[in-house]
Amino acid sequence: MGIDAKKMINKLVPEKVRELTDVVLKTIFRHDFNNTSLTKSKIMFSNFLLHIQPVKVHKHSLKFRTTLGLGLIAFYLFLILVVSGLLLMFHYVPSDAIGPDGFPVAYQRMLNLRSNIFWGTFLRNMHRWSAHAMVLAVWLHMLRVFFTGSYSRPREFNWIVGCILGLLTIFMSYTGYLLPWDQLAYWGVKVGTEIARIAPGGAIIRQILLGDSDVGSEALLRFYVLHVAVLPMIMTGLIGLHFWRIRKDGGLAHPEDLTEEDLIPTEECGSVKNASAFNSTRSYKLVEVVTGSAPKVDEPVDQMVFAWPKLIVREVVLFMLVLAAIATVSVWFDAPLEGPANPAMPENPAKAPWYFIGLQELTSYNGFVGGVVIPGIIVMLAMIVPYVEIVFGVFMGKKIRGSGVWFSRYRWPQNLVCISVTLFMLCLIIIGSLFRGPNWDFMMPWEVLSRGGGH
Numbered sequence: 001m002g003i004d005a006k007k008m009i010n011k012l013v014p015e016k017v018r019e020l021t022d023v024v025l026k027t028i029f030r031h032d033f034n035n036t037s038l039t040k041s042k043i044m045f046s047n048f049l050l051h052i053q054p055v056k057v058h059k060h061s062l063k064f065r066t067t068l069g070l071g072l073i074a075f076y077l078f079l080i081l082v083v084s085g086l087l088l089m090f091h092y093v094p095s096d097a098i099g100p101d102g103f104p105v106a107y108q109r110m111l112n113l114r115s116n117i118f119w120g121t122f123l124r125n126m127h128r129w130s131a132h133a134m135v136l137a138v139w140l141h142m143l144r145v146f147f148t149g150s151y152s153r154p155r156e157f158n159w160i161v162g163c164i165l166g167l168l169t170i171f172m173s174y175t176g177y178l179l180p181w182d183q184l185a186y187w188g189v190k191v192g193t194e195i196a197r198i199a200p201g202g203a204i205i206r207q208i209l210l211g212d213s214d215v216g217s218e219a220l221l222r223f224y225v226l227h228v229a230v231l232p233m234i235m236t237g238l239i240g241l242h243f244w245r246i247r248k249d250g251g252l253a254h255p256e257d258l259t260e261e262d263l264i265p266t267e268e269c270g271s272v273k274n275a276s277a278f279n280s281t282r283s284y285k286l287v288e289v290v291t292g293s294a295p296k297v298d299e300p301v302d303q304m305v306f307a308w309p310k311l312i313v314r315e316v317v318l319f320m321l322v323l324a325a326i327a328t329v330s331v332w333f334d335a336p337l338e339g340p341a342n343p344a345m346p347e348n349p350a351k352a353p354w355y356f357i358g359l360q361e362l363t364s365y366n367g368f369v370g371g372v373v374i375p376g377i378i379v380m381l382a383m384i385v386p387y388v389e390i391v392f393g394v395f396m397g398k399k400i401r402g403s404g405v406w407f408s409r410y411r412w413p414q415n416l417v418c419i420s421v422t423l424f425m426l427c428l429i430i431i432g433s434l435f436r437g438p439n440w441d442f443m444m445p446w447e448v449l450s451r452g453g454g455h
Helices: 003-012 015-028 037-046 070-089 105-115 120-147 156-177 183-198 202-210 217-248 310-332 354-363 367-396 409-434 445-451
Strands: 056-058 304-306
Touching: 070 120, 070 217, 070 310, 105 120, 120 156, 120 310, 120 409, 156 183, 156 217, 156 354, 156 367, 183 202, 183 354, 183 367, 202 217, 354 367, 354 409, 367 409
Parallel strands: none
Antiparallel strands: 056 304
């Protein structure tokens, strides 16, 4: 607030009213709002939501190209899913029993959202497109972390947490896929659970998921419980752990040899007034002398800036952009809803959701190799790659360099493998989505699209 504005307020508002307002605000906010380093620290320390952020961050972390905001986008989509999902729960019943109108109850609730609930269609669209966008955002976020080498020491364990969150994101989207109980959902889940049967112990896992020999009322109930309770609770805990480890592992990875040209200019990070009575810039209190090192010990002080307000404002702006983008898509594009699920009328071709269709394409060549061996190798290699680098570093006596650098030349073998696997999976998704017709025969995309059946 400017000096002139403060003077005007002081003239217009009686002193006692200003004093009362200040006392009331202090019961909520345990800090002032002046531009001092102490206040900026207190804002982070005393605010429940902001406390997950460090008081200071590296200037390199403020640059958009450092992360592209993908991790935050995935988290914001999760929040949108939680809120929209809670609202949808007021209007949904997980039952395949036939209602008085001749439709299954779960499917009728989808029709009810479309025709009788105020903004029901928009709400379902927000939930559907956020779910698909979150799967994509998590995938891109993991690629960003890999291509910048940000999984390296000391962030190896947090990379594994992130991989688990990626798998849970896919599984949570998949469990929600069945809930509309239409043909698209029924046969998409039918295909996915048949793929699961191929894995060792897959028949048992399939039985636990479905609660029966086939997709039916038990499967609908179990998928609903997993989707609205079990998986969100697990993911919330792991997301909290993921954020906590980011802080404790030293923040975002950044190159070791940064120059001023690589950083956000200091003048863009705001000025800080000195609140010390002795005009000193720093005060110390010796608690105990210890030995050893920690991820934050060697951070250059001149490259650190206060997280408030620059980082927090950027995060709020990004959230508003994500919300606006999903809302815009939800206004213009409705979530698909086909006829009610009918086990007697199979879809041809019955395709899994797009994030599983690459796996479906693989299994069409060889069930066990395509459905178990190749995906298993890819997931396992992705999770252990930081520890493979540790083993290499210990036995070869070489430090793995290039952490925090996009496509570092020191990591070209890892990046080449990741790019190859990514392009391989993209090709499978494209082939399965656009080039497979009835009986999984190869067809041209315009023939497939004219017949429908895409997901």
